Amino acid sequence: MNARIRTITAVLLIGIAAPAGLGGVVINEVFINPPGSLDTTQEFIELMGTPGMKLDGYAVAVVNGVLTKYYPLNSIPPFPLAVAQEIDEIFSLDGLTLGANGLLVIGIGFSFDYDTLLPDANFTNWFGLWNGVNSTNPPSRLNNDGSTTVMLIRNRPGQTQADPLNPAGLRWGKDIFPDGEVFRPVVNPQTGIPSDQLGDGNLDTGGPDNVGGFTLDLKGKSTSQPGDEYDDLEVVDEVSFEQEQGWEYDVDGRRVDVGSSTGGLRDRRVHALGDPQGFNPDVLTRVDYRTSGPGWPPVASGTGQLPNGNNWQDTATENWIRGDTVVGGVGTGGSPLIYFDIGVNTDPNAVQPYRTHVPLWLNDGIPPDFNFTTPNFHPVAAGRINPLARPYVPGDVDRDGDCDVDDIAKLAAVFGDDNWIFSNSFSTSTYGDSNDPATQTRPWDVDGTGDNGIEASDLQWVLNFQGDTTGQIVGVRYDSTTPATTGVVLNPATGTACTVTTSASTPCGRPTNALFIGDIIVVTVRGQVTSGANSTPGAQNGIMQFVHDAVLSAGGVLRVVTVEPLGTFAKTRAVLESPQGVAGDLGIRRINGHTTSFTQGLSGAADLYRVTLKAVAAGSASLTIAPANMAKFAASTPRGLKIGHTQSQGNPAAASYPAALAFTVTSRPIGDLDGDDLVTALDAPLLAAVLTGVDTTPARVAVADINCDGQRNGLDIQAFVDILLGP
Incomplete structure (x- = not known):
């Protein structure tokens, strides 16, 4: 057996052995464009959540919104499919689990290609993952040109790995055309020329394409009726960024910095990175997973949508480090060490004047802060938790950064329920596409094993992590090869x-x-x-x-x-x-x-x-x-x-x-003092005789405690009357 096969086998065994846990999972890191020619070995997508969580039913989709929205007037049809927006890659996650440290790395390379990969993280090579057209169009490198939206989805319309013969056909598959409506004439704002506009930045819902045909329904909207959302799209997590005039396809309609025109912090959707034009990041790294909390102050020229005037807690620009990368050496395993590029960015609209942008709270002079002065300081580290990140706490079902009575109450409210469909990808879906996630209980927040709905295993994660803010299990490796010495102890069940x-x-x-x-x-x-x-x-x-x-x-x-x-x-x-x-x-x-x-x-x-x-x-x-x-x-x-x-x-x-x-x-009822198996008025004088001490017959005294308080007194009279008059 060669080294590569041994490595793959070991990774599979790790995945099988991992215990299933409460189902919170988010996108944690996306390396879209490694420097130089490293895209054939270093691209990866990393998920983070509760250790051991099963990912059956989930998929990661990378939707490319290309570089332009506009084409010569009356040139469509034919559709310019060779250069049009598409589902660039999609990876079905059936059969996969998060690792012991809550991470799963899905990579274009093999495990030995990622020098930072820890044994407690699970890994899979993405060439073996279902994409709907594997036999004719297998997975490949991520397209790093054009606007990009990365989506973690669960339920979805059409064929899936678990349902490959669905009569609706393939809708979420590699190279699917997701946004096919044509609008004309539309003035191209860059040229001032009337043009054909292809798409509108929304995933199609099966409506007319305006040139004699119909689009694919990627959201399940065309078949959605109240209580019938079996094929509705569930978006678990998403993040997007714009390049040139391309489209972004994040579905959450909430907005941040409303009304702002400030450079990289302009008015935008909550999960869209608003960095200025020309800022096309190589890598995105999450540093905050919370969806509930006080939120973030808006820029001076904008307003927030929270009642306190702040932006939403899950604002993308406060959740993600994003930027260019550089090679900074070779790791112990021979793989390149890659770091965030802190070279100068002269764009006056840059969030920070560097080729890497960070959340404002990581550049405010209050630790922790991102180091913009020391080159090759912050690595792109597949299979490791970013030390700058706010810890992901297993069991935090209300996503506020800890486990407490609120999490217990939220889970208890649906305890024993089957898993359910959370339709949230269009405005008329059951939960809408712009509701506050802090007010919602989502299935991926509480489904423990992927098979058994919401049950005691889910609640046990909350109970074990109550009061913890480290998010760590003692003995597990998170951000280095040194096992965690603080956090929650989870001992083997052996011998209990x-x-x-x-x-x-x-x-x-x-x-x-x-x-x-x-x-x-x-x-x-x-x-x-x-x-x-x-x-x-x-x-x-x-x-x-x-x-x-x-x-x-x-x-x-x-x-x-x-x-x-x-x-x-x-x-x-x-x-x-x-x-x-x-x-x-x-x-x-x-x-x-x-x-x-x-x-x-x-x-x-x-x-x-x-x-x-x-x-x-x-x-x-x-x-x-x-x-x-x-x-x-x-x-x-x-x-x-x-x-x-x-x-x-x-x-x-x-x-x-x-x-x-x-x-x-x-057959004898309480109150039957004469032993005829009935309670009648004939028992009343016998009870009175016992209570007044006239009758001291032990057998009669034993049954005279009608109210069973251990005494024979006037309170037994009321109990007797209740029985006599009762049904």
Whole structure:
């Protein structure tokens, strides 16, 4: 086996071994135009998100908006397809995952071509990725001439790798013509000559092309009806920049620096880099992923759209370093070391007077700042987190830079739901194309494994990272070959085991094999980490979640009255719990709860929750507590529990559950003092005799505590009347 094959095999194995995590993923770096002739080995696109996240259904598309919008008047048709805008490259991500450090590098070269690639980042060569036309038009180099839009998309219309025979045909594929409307006459603002304008900067939606034909629908708009968005385009992340008079195809309609005409910070869409004409960056590097927060001050000549007057938090120019590059040496593996170019840029409209532009907060004199004085200082580093970047925090579903109660609440609101379509690529889609992402819960924010919808694995990432701002897992390599020593501890699940126990009590004190009709039974469910418990501060692996079914073996004997979390546990999502049979006489499914504490069940059995049952008819039934059998929970939480600071999605290696609790209900109801299995007015004088001390017969006294408070007094009279007059 040669070295190249060994490397590819190792990378594939790394990808297979990585655990799936909560689904937050963004574009992190795009190297479009390496210096010199290095574009055949150094181009790459890097994604960042929650470690181990599956990327099935996702794709990265690079849409080239060419250099011009205008052609001679009446020259179209024919369409100038050889030079017109196109989907330059598209890479299906089915079967791929993010690495242990949350990075996936998709490269034109092989792993050994990227000297900075860390073992904790996943890598794939893009020549093997599906693009819709692999057999006739395989992936190639990125087109570095013309306006460019890089999009991370999920659901989309037409054929995909998973659905190659879709009758709608190929719409998101290599060299697809995405913007085919013709407008004329339109005056070319540079020449002043009436011309044909090809395109309008919007991805086509299947409408007329204005020259006798129709465009392709790349957004799914033409088939979209309320509640029927199965083929609508979902844009997860995007960034664009303009060169010459080309088109940009970012779909988010929000705007920043509204009304500004200031150089590189002119009025623009939120995900468009507004650098001045002539600034055509070789590379884009993300340094902020947040979408919610106070936003950024607009330039003096513009205004922001946030209520406080600021620009949006996810303004592209505050998220990305972008610029030219230079070779600055050779790495230890023999690959070139490439750096951001800090040469002088004399354009008076430049954001900074260099060939690299950075967010304003990286050039304000307050650390961290970009170093514009030392050449070859900031590398283009595939497979590494940029040390200037604000840390990406796994579990930060509201994208504000941390994990806290807001993230728990946002995820809990959709806990147990299947993954859903988030239609956001055109104004009439369900979520529109210009809404504040801080107010939205998006499927890619909460889908943990790619298969199981929103479940306990997703929530466990939030719980593990609560209070953390490093975004790091201890022992994982992020920005160097040195493993992180700070961050969140996630230990192997090997050797961990939990024990679930149950106990039953009856307020009236009757044994569980001789219950009266109307008796209340309280079942307490407890859990303990009985093997592999870790009480080390910062590494405690106590029980943090449960997802259980409580199943009654026979109907019509008992019914579930309530389920209450106990101690530090809170219910994750109440509406998910589902009584079975008639009013719960067959139990209740999907009992769920969580705690923010990492210590529950470490020093002894911890109370998890209480199930209250009521005896409703004579007979026998047993109650079994078991892991929830709903498909998403059976797959994601097979042992019904999650423990803290643990790999394998927080699943303990083993868990044991108790034998079923058996109950027998006699035919005698509460309030029946004469033993005729009925509660009638004839029982009233017998109750009065016991309460006044006239009747001290033990059997009669035992059944006179009608309200089951352990006493025989006047309060039992009201309880008796309620039973007598009740249904």
